[in-house]
Amino acid sequence: MPALMRRLKRWGARGSHLGIVTVFTVFAAFPFYWMLVTTFKRTSDLMNTTNNPFLFNQPPTLEHLRFLFFETLYGRWLWNTFFVGVLVVGITLLLAVPAAYSLARLTGRGGEQLGIGIFLTYLVPPTILFIPLARVVSNLGLKDSLWSLILVYPSFTVPFCTWLLMGFFKAIPKDLEEAAMIDGYSRFGAFVKVVIPLSIAGTLTVVAFSFTLVMQEFVYGMTFISFASQYTVSVGVPTFLVRGDVYFWGSLMAACFIASVPIAILYNFFVDRFIAGFTVGAVKG
Amino acid sequence: MTQKAITTVEMGTQVARAKAGLLSSVLDSEIWLGRLMIAPAILYIVLLIGFPFLLALYYSLSDITIGSRTMSFVGLKNFKAVIQTPTFQQSLKNTLIFTFISQAVVLVLAKVLALALLKNFKGKWLVRLLILLPWVAPISLGTIGWLWMLDSIYSIINWILQAVGIFGPKTWPIWLGVPHLAMGSVIAVHVWRQLPLATVILLGGLSSIPTDLHDAAAVDGAGFWRRLFQITIPLLLPIMIVAVLFGMVFTFTDMIVIFVLTRGGPYDTTQVLASLAFFTGIMGGDLAEGAAISLFLFPVLVAAAFVFLRIARRAEVT
Numbered sequence: 001m002p003a004l005m006r007r008l009k010r011w012g013a014r015g016s017h018l019g020i021v022t023v024f025t026v027f028a029a030f031p032f033y034w035m036l037v038t039t040f041k042r043t044s045d046l047m048n049t050t051n052n053p054f055l056f057n058q059p060p061t062l063e064h065l066r067f068l069f070f071e072t073l074y075g076r077w078l079w080n081t082f083f084v085g086v087l088v089v090g091i092t093l094l095l096a097v098p099a100a101y102s103l104a105r106l107t108g109r110g111g112e113q114l115g116i117g118i119f120l121t122y123l124v125p126p127t128i129l130f131i132p133l134a135r136v137v138s139n140l141g142l143k144d145s146l147w148s149l150i151l152v153y154p155s156f157t158v159p160f161c162t163w164l165l166m167g168f169f170k171a172i173p174k175d176l177e178e179a180a181m182i183d184g185y186s187r188f189g190a191f192v193k194v195v196i197p198l199s200i201a202g203t204l205t206v207v208a209f210s211f212t213l214v215m216q217e218f219v220y221g222m223t224f225i226s227f228a229s230q231y232t233v234s235v236g237v238p239t240f241l242v243r244g245d246v247y248f249w250g251s252l253m254a255a256c257f258i259a260s261v262p263i264a265i266l267y268n269f270f271v272d273r274f275i276a277g278f279t280v281g282a283v284k285g
Numbered sequence: 286m287t288q289k290a291i292t293t294v295e296m297g298t299q300v301a302r303a304k305a306g307l308l309s310s311v312l313d314s315e316i317w318l319g320r321l322m323i324a325p326a327i328l329y330i331v332l333l334i335g336f337p338f339l340l341a342l343y344y345s346l347s348d349i350t351i352g353s354r355t356m357s358f359v360g361l362k363n364f365k366a367v368i369q370t371p372t373f374q375q376s377l378k379n380t381l382i383f384t385f386i387s388q389a390v391v392l393v394l395a396k397v398l399a400l401a402l403l404k405n406f407k408g409k410w411l412v413r414l415l416i417l418l419p420w421v422a423p424i425s426l427g428t429i430g431w432l433w434m435l436d437s438i439y440s441i442i443n444w445i446l447q448a449v450g451i452f453g454p455k456t457w458p459i460w461l462g463v464p465h466l467a468m469g470s471v472i473a474v475h476v477w478r479q480l481p482l483a484t485v486i487l488l489g490g491l492s493s494i495p496t497d498l499h500d501a502a503a504v505d506g507a508g509f510w511r512r513l514f515q516i517t518i519p520l521l522l523p524i525m526i527v528a529v530l531f532g533m534v535f536t537f538t539d540m541i542v543i544f545v546l547t548r549g550g551p552y553d554t555t556q557v558l559a560s561l562a563f564f565t566g567i568m569g570g571d572l573a574e575g576a577a578i579s580l581f582l583f584p585v586l587v588a589a590a591f592v593f594l595r596i597a598r599r600a601e602v603t
Contacts, residue, residue, distance in 0.1 A: 017401055017404065017406075020397060020398070020401045021401050021402070021406075021412055024394075024398050024401070024416060024480075025412050025415050025416060027477065027480075028415055028416045028417075028418055028419050028477070028480070028481065029415040029416075029418055030434075031419075031427060031430035031431060031434060031477075032418055032422070032427075032430065034430060034433070034434060034441060035430050035433075038433065046439065047439070049438065049439065053439070053441055053444055094325075095325050095326040095329055096326060098322035098323065098325070098326070099322060099323045099325070099326035099327070101322060102318075102319045102320075102322040102323040103323065105315075105319075106315050106316070106318055106319025106322065107319045107320075107323065111319075114323075116594065118326070118327075118330065120590045120593070120594075121330055121334050123534050123586050123589060123590060124334055124338065124586065125534070125538035125539075125559075125582065125586070126538075127538045127539075127540055127558075127559035127562060127563070127579055127582060128338065128341055128538070128579045128580065128582055128583065129334065129337045129338065129341065130563070130566075130567070130579075131341060131344065131562065131566045131567070131572050131575045131576045131579060132337040132338075132340035132341045132344060132572075132576065133333075133337050134351075134566075134567060134572075135340075135344075135349075135351075135572065136337065136340070151333075152333060154329065154333070155329070155330070155333040155334050158326055158329060158330065159330065159334075162326060187314070187315060187318050188318055212421060215423050216423045216424055216425075218423075218424070218425045218541045218544075219540065219541070219563070223563075223567050233423065233426070234423040234424075234425045234426060235425070237425070237426055237429065238425045238426070238428075238429055238544075238545050242429065242432075242545075249433055249439075252429060252433070253429075253430065253433060255426070256422075256426035256427070256429050256430055259422075259423060259426055260418070260421075260422030260423060260426050260427065261418070261422070263421065263422070264414070264417065264418050264421040264422050265414065267417075267421045268413070268414045268417060268421075271417060271485065
């Protein structure tokens, strides 16, 4: 009898565990599944309220994808996002890598405080800065230009990436650089020849993180840019495709799915390092 | 003439040598190299975060509009004017409700989910990938997915609830068109969006708790709930605070979900400070008033920074 009880109890625990995991997974992923289904459904099927929405009541179609890529600016927005993303990643690396190394090794005790200070600027949100920056951007003659985004976006990538890289550099043993300096490299030479090659993992994390943030950004993009051809994906789709009373739900869902899921899969590889960055300093074991 | 040329050449090489000496000594000196390497990042942060922030303060005390060429100082007039408008009061209230409710829900759900994900099971990597989706996908696009799911005519959520019999055949709520339902929907989407981050942060904390602590307590006869409240939660407290802190900052200052789902409607019942600042400052062109509204977000950030610093310092001591 007790053995049976124990077995029942274990099954119960296993069942409730499975249940919890399933409910949460459905909650998280259902909107994306629904985007995918909607993408391939004919509009007449989508708009018929007597149909079972989970079934393809009419044969699937590629019409929404055709419309999206050939009759909207979607392809252009993807390209804009990619262009801005690549340049912002470049600028972020140029600024954050040396700064992080300096904080990790060269500035001594004050470096830690300065590092926290830089990290805290990450908490200043675009929704405070966008009004003055709108004016600054238009005074610089960059309104409606992608260059306005390239100028401003590093303001949210640099602080966090500096913090993240600082942790990486601290984890590299100092002896390696000292050995290189005995071999005749300068202090800076040791950084370039020894430390940088060892921190590829950190650099890749920063690249993935910065690129994702650029894809997600919305407030600055909507504030600085009003030409449809200059939008990035995250601004173009909700402001330009969602317009008036006629929603092209099929194309709209295709647009959301295509821009969301591939980047999410890529990002998944880096998420642990990223979380370590969030909690560094707050919890040490 | 030739002599003069020679001396200039000599002087040139001397300068070059001195420069090379300076360069190599900079490259070798820890202090100067350190300053040189961090200077560009600091300069950039000062110019693109510090300067605009001061500008926001200045604008909020002026009468600037989007097209104006001159501006004059008007003191606290904007703040006084803003505080008196019912829309602002409503937005402030909405922001607080929306932040606190969504963070409370996120914290509870994240705790449950993190405990469930602590175990190893088949297909865990896939579950984790799917659970992270809402946080990694561009928020404006994920929210459009919800816009479709909450549509007034084609809502799949209503359809499912009718199909399983929770709603009767005549019940068809217009989620985004009725004040309380709209607020509920906005909160739900925010929970959906923030849950992954909080879960992963908590999961990191949970896996750092040594298992022998639990085993010892279990041997002493402590049950699941007792262990949860007397071991797990106290040990997890700092990391829970960090998760809540980030969640609060991101929720309090966000306008994207609201912009896409409701544009603040119906009748400003989902308007928040950030979206109101956008509509006033950018759409309405009143930069001064917009800046004044957005500065009401700042105290929360200061509080968050303060708490974060205290936690960081305590972690350093121990």
